[in-house]
Amino acid sequence: MEAERSYHHGNLREAFLDAARRLLERDGLTGLSLRKCAEVVGVSHTAPKNHFGNMAGLLTAIVTQGYSELAQMMTADLPADADRDRRRETALLGYIAFAEQNPSLYELMFSRDRVVNDDPDLMRQVGACFVVLADISTDLGWHQGTVDEMNGKGQVALWSLVHGYAQLVTAGRFKKDNMKGLSILDILPALGAIKTTD
Amino acid sequence: MEAERSYHHGNLREAFLDAARRLLERDGLTGLSLRKCAEVVGVSHTAPKNHFGNMAGLLTAIVTQGYSELAQMMTADLPADADRDRRRETALLGYIAFAEQNPSLYELMFSRDRVVNDDPDLMRQVGACFVVLADISTDLGWHQGTVDEMNGKGQVALWSLVHGYAQLVTAGRFKKDNMKGLSILDILPALGAIKTTD
DNA sequence: AGCGGAAATTTACAGTGGAAACATTGAAGG
DNA sequence: CCTTCAATGTTTCCACTGTAAATTTCCGCT
Structure with a gap:
């Protein structure tokens, strides 16, 4: 059976x-x-x-699989007692590694009309990825306000940053001399150093 | 003639x-x-x-046009004496507005194999967009180090954040209750509030 | 044994991008 | 004025694609 x-x-x-x-x-x-x-x-x-x-169904299945693997990559090889820094590093590096190892799939995972984006299975896997990132962002802590007070801003900001970096790199939109020895681990603190006036 | x-x-x-x-x-x-x-x-x-x-050539021309319009959207309606905050706000809101008004084109602008990404005209327009963002990030100022010392981190980080936010929104990857009343103007300071431990 | 239904095939069709040969037109030069 | 000529479009054809419909194969069940 x-x-x-x-x-x-x-x-x-x-x-x-x-x-x-x-x-x-x-x-x-x-x-x-x-x-x-x-x-x-x-x-x-x-x-x-x-x-x-049909074709959209096949692509939807592939993309769903992709989100599942992405979530796994973000939590792989983590001992249960891993500290805050270790978990953050693993998640960020795992995310970028997945995108770099599956660039075409990664692109497809954000397609608007080749995939049926309201498929229940797909939405569940997308949600799972978001949760992993939300946990990471909670672990990061914030200078101002609690997580609730942030009202989801931190989670939205974190996924935006990581996805943007992943796709711009895999799509070749950064010139190489801009990326020399640069990793996602450098990017996050760099944005943390932004001096906004409000 | x-x-x-x-x-x-x-x-x-x-x-x-x-x-x-x-x-x-x-x-x-x-x-x-x-x-x-x-x-x-x-x-x-x-x-x-x-x-x-061929088809790739047509799409390349469309995408090139798209980057040109994107750069325009980021600098539109700006008086010459606009201050730092005004310029930042215009660029960020203009970028997101372009993505929301041309979601399919915006997706195509980051496609890996439908467009000939080493086309000279295209590369020039991409570079122009990057320059606009780099200027904005310079205007933002940084808590630590000069722009040169940042070695391009700030520019890479800013485009990553803005592109990620734009595509995740237009691709419908954020749930609506996460996005209630949230704009790109809230996201940037939110990331600035991240408390990293290094 | 034989029935039923899931799984896979055969066949057909409309739509796609591209190559090649041909037709049309405006401009340039004698 | 008239001929050339090259750029611009058209016609025709082909290989490939996804999908629908009818048909066949084969396992599990009673």
């Missing part, structure tokens, strides 16, 4: 997800197609319809 | 750009096609080849 190796092919859903992921990172978004995936898996090109419905 | 209304159609390049922009925001990235653009403009579907080469 176990719902494994369900039929003819045996776990075609997983096989398709794997093939799509590999094609995505090898040939980019424009090089990904249902028919290529089907050929790689060794199955007819309409087979995925049973499992994903 | 003036290189205007150059041939049969008269300024087909501009017409195509306009049509593509409108289709892009109306139907999203997936709904944009050369043939639809051509039909709107009233021309054969291979006509754009002379002006853009």
Whole structure:
């Protein structure tokens, strides 16, 4: 039983997800197609319809998987008694590492119309990622006001900073001489040093 | 002369750009096609080849236009004697407004493989945007170190924050109760209040 | 044994981008 | 004026894509 190796092919859903992921990172978004995936898996090109419905469904499944892995990357290899600094560092470095290892997938994870963004499973995984970041931001502490008084500003600010950095780097929008020896760990304190006048 | 209304159609390049922009925001990235653009403009579907080469060329031209408009939005309606706060506010609000008014284009502006990202014109416009943000970050001032000593950290950090916020908002990745009455103007000082331990 | 339904295939079709050959037009130069 | 010529568009064709519909295969169940 176990719902494994369900039929003819045996776990075609997983096989398709794997093939799509590999094609995505090898040939980019424009090089990904249902028919290529089907050929790689060794199955007819309409087979995925049973499992994903259509292309948007397949991409949604991939993206959902992506958010799940992203959350894992942020909490990987953490001993239970890790201190504040260690947890922050792991989360930030894990986030950026995921984006750099899966740049095309990462881009797809913020697409507006290729993915059904109101899919319940997807929304749950997105929420899980947000929670991890929210915990980190709570651990960071704030100079002014409690977390409640911040009214979510800190969480929104933190995700904005990390996502922006991740995508600008993977999209090649920073010149190399701007990025020499710079990591996300330098960026966060740099913004903390901003002198605003209000 | 003036290189205007150059041939049969008269300024087909501009017409195509306009049509593509409108289709892009109306139907999203997936709904944009050369043939639809051509039909709107009233021309054969291979006509754009002379002006853009291929689809990537058209998208590159649109994205280049986008960066140019983004830079304009950040400096619009600014009197020459505007003070530091006014300039910062205008730039940040202008940036977010552009993203919200052109969400699909904004997404495309950070695509990895739909656009030829090493196009010289495109790189120049990207650089122009970065300069505007760099100036703003200089105007902000920093608690520690000069701009040079910061070694570009501040510029990288600022663009990361603003881009992240823009895309997360337009991609609908923040829940609405997190965003109630929140604007980019609240986010920047919130990050400045981060208490890091190094 | 045979029924039922899930899983996969076959077939067909409309839409897409691109290449190649051809047609049209305005401008430049004798 | 008339010819060339190059730029601009069109026609035609092709390979590829996603999707729908009808059909077939095969396992589990009674």
